[in-house]
Amino acid sequence: MGNLNLLLMSNEDLVNALRSGSLTVSVYGMGYVGTAIAAVWLRAGARVIGVDVDAEKIKKLDACELKLSDRQVEEELRRLKDRISYTTDGVEASRLSNVKIVTVPVYLGKDKRPIFDSFKASIENIARGLKVGDLVIIESSVPPGTTMDVALPILERISGLRVERDYALAYSPERIYVGRAIADIEERYPKVIGGVGPISSRVASTLYGAIARKGTLILSNPTAAEFEKLAEGAYRDVNIALANELAQLARLLGLDFDEIREAANSQPYSNIHKPGPGVGGSCIPVYPYFLMYAAERAGFNMKLVQTARGINEYAPAYVAELIKTAAGELGVSRPRVAVLGLAFRGNVDDTRLSPSYDIINYLRGSMDIIVHDPYVKFDKTLEEWGIRLTNSIEDALKGANIVVIATDHSDYGGLTLSRIIQLTGLSSIAVVDSRHMIKDWRNPPPGVVYLAVGRPTAKA
Numbered sequence: 001m002g003n004l005n006l007l008l009m010s011n012e013d014l015v016n017a018l019r020s021g022s023l024t025v026s027v028y029g030m031g032y033v034g035t036a037i038a039a040v041w042l043r044a045g046a047r048v049i050g051v052d053v054d055a056e057k058i059k060k061l062d063a064c065e066l067k068l069s070d071r072q073v074e075e076e077l078r079r080l081k082d083r084i085s086y087t088t089d090g091v092e093a094s095r096l097s098n099v100k101i102v103t104v105p106v107y108l109g110k111d112k113r114p115i116f117d118s119f120k121a122s123i124e125n126i127a128r129g130l131k132v133g134d135l136v137i138i139e140s141s142v143p144p145g146t147t148m149d150v151a152l153p154i155l156e157r158i159s160g161l162r163v164e165r166d167y168a169l170a171y172s173p174e175r176i177y178v179g180r181a182i183a184d185i186e187e188r189y190p191k192v193i194g195g196v197g198p199i200s201s202r203v204a205s206t207l208y209g210a211i212a213r214k215g216t217l218i219l220s221n222p223t224a225a226e227f228e229k230l231a232e233g234a235y236r237d238v239n240i241a242l243a244n245e246l247a248q249l250a251r252l253l254g255l256d257f258d259e260i261r262e263a264a265n266s267q268p269y270s271n272i273h274k275p276g277p278g279v280g281g282s283c284i285p286v287y288p289y290f291l292m293y294a295a296e297r298a299g300f301n302m303k304l305v306q307t308a309r310g311i312n313e314y315a316p317a318y319v320a321e322l323i324k325t326a327a328g329e330l331g332v333s334r335p336r337v338a339v340l341g342l343a344f345r346g347n348v349d350d351t352r353l354s355p356s357y358d359i360i361n362y363l364r365g366s367m368d369i370i371v372h373d374p375y376v377k378f379d380k381t382l383e384e385w386g387i388r389l390t391n392s393i394e395d396a397l398k399g400a401n402i403v404v405i406a407t408d409h410s411d412y413g414g415l416t417l418s419r420i421i422q423l424t425g426l427s428s429i430a431v432v433d434s435r436h437m438i439k440d441w442r443n444p445p446p447g448v449v450y451l452a453v454g455r456p457t458a459k460a
């Protein structure tokens with residue numbers, strides 16, 4: 001790392017420093033996002049230091065042994081391993097780097113309020129190694145005001161440096177979709193930047209402008225950029241809630257919501273989302289609460305956002321009711337239920353806040369459950385609940401009275417009702433399809449009852 005003063009360098013010199021490998025970037029939080037960010041800066045030419053508190057993860061990353069959901073990120077970290085190192089020492093990493101990127105989460109507590117401890121700890125470490133000429137970019141999704149009211153005071157108090165004079169500070173939300181993260185950053189989206197002042201905005205947007213082909217969108221300040229990210233998430237949550245509510249009515253009216261949705265979305269102003277078993281992941285179910293946290297402090301009540309959250313948090317119970325209806329149709333008092341999918345969405349191994357847990361929790365007292373997921377190899381919660389997790393679909397379906405499709409993994413797209421009943425080995429079963437993965441649902445084979453979110457019940 002050269003002793004670079006990024007604030008005094010021209011745009012051309014900033015880009016040259018990036019491309020030539022004389023710029024060192026430390027990334028705090030080597031999770032789904034941090035590993036993708038590290039890969040992207042490596043590909044742009046930087047030297048990178050990956051920082052995490054999880055020593056086991058650091059050890060595996062250092063040995064190129066950490067299996068990532070995003071295979072391209074995994075491959076790039078391996079291909080460019082000569083320019084990246086990993087450490088648990090966040091202070092040293094800050095001393096040795098010119099740019100510090102924070103992807104450590106602000107977590108959500110059981111009381112639905114933000115927990116800043118981990119985030120603050122990473123900022124404190126950065127502050128202890130902060131030097132004149134450095135740039136700090138916060139990319140975690142945070143309640144509006146966090147950069148200005150939480151991070152900035154810590155950085156200045158501990159380092160004694162002054163933002164815009166001695167160092168640069170910006171907020172830039174991450175918008176990656178795990179599984180295609182590098183393309184999302186480099187090709188798909190403009191990078192939103194909110195600098196504390198014009199110098200911070202210039203330095204951050206010049207460097208990210210050399211990475212994101214769609215360029216950068218500079219907003220007035222960090223709080224606007226924080227708010228933008230949460231607005232995207234709340235938009236999605238509200239629209240998923242609308243889809244779930246419309247689907248529930250469609251089922252009561254004996255209608256197939258899929259064809260209705262497709263027809264409605266043929267109108268460019270309509271973007272009705274997909275109904276499902278609920279909203280999981282570490283993002284969409286969390287961001288509305290970050291907005292409500294800021295709203296509460298401003299004396300404002302976000303009625304729509306709150307109502308939508310409630311609808312989506314009820315969705316797993318709705319699916320559990322469908323499963324209980326299925327058990328009634330079969331006349332089986334303690335059915336064996338195969339739940340297909342533990343991850344919160346298709347083709348990832350991420351189970352954070354997955355609706356599958358809620359569905360299983362509603363049923364596990366009265367039904368015998370087995371869970372299948374092609375990506376999740378082990379799960380502590382299922383182990384505590386005494387519920388078996390298998391990666392074999394044959395193993396999961398054998399003897400299952402009820403088969404529940406809870407996650408839209410592509411692996412399930414090829415399943416037909418005939419194949420499912422064949423794999424159960426039974427003459428009478430029910431299929432509860434919360435993701436509309438079954439194509440031949442309208443004409444079930446003998447012995448199959450098909451129930452779904454947003455579709456009428458179908459039986460032979």
Ligand SMILES: NC(=O)c1ccc[n+]([C@@H]2O[C@H](COP(=O)([O-])OP(=O)(O)OC[C@H]3O[C@@H](n4cnc5c(N)ncnc54)[C@H](O)[C@@H]3O)[C@@H](O)[C@H]2O)c1
Pocket residue numbers: 028029030031032033034051052053054057090103104105106118119121122139140141142174175176177178282283
């Ligand atoms: N996962 C996504 O799809 C996604 C997409 C966009 C934005 N985000 C946001 O990005 C942030 C990170 O999300 P993620 O999914 O990568 O989380 P993650 O849980 O996968 O990774 C977070 C990492 O931070 C580490 N960590 C915790 N405290 C630390 C500390 N004090 N210092 C250094 N490392 C520490 C953890 O050990 C973990 O490895 C969150 O704010 C999230 O909302 C996530």
Ligand SMILES: CC(=O)N[C@@H]1[C@@H](OP(=O)(O)OP(=O)(O)OC[C@H]2O[C@@H](n3ccc(=O)[nH]c3=O)[C@H](O)[C@@H]2O)O[C@H](CO)[C@@H](O)[C@@H]1O
Pocket residue numbers: 141174175176177178232233236240273274275276277278279280281282283284344345346
């Ligand atoms: C605004 C937006 O798009 N942001 C994306 C989102 O990505 P994500 O990884 O959180 O995944 P989603 O696809 O949002 O799914 C969340 C849950 O909602 C369910 N769902 C989804 C669509 C639908 O029509 N019906 C549903 O029921 C789905 O099954 C899953 O449980 O947040 C990331 C972090 O901020 C972003 O970076 C990323 O751009």
